[in-house]
Amino acid sequence: DPVEYAALARHIVENPMLNGETIRLDGAIRMAPR
Numbered sequence: 001d002p003v004e005y006a007a008l009a010r011h012i013v014e015n016p017m018l019n020g021e022t023i024r025l026d027g028a029i030r031m032a033p034r
Helices: 002-014
Strands: none
């Protein structure tokens, strides 16, 4: 849902506790181990 995605992006930008974090949005896909 675009509204939920926008709310997530806003939370990430405005949250001071997420300074310098790498956040990966992958749609809950499980990547195969190498």
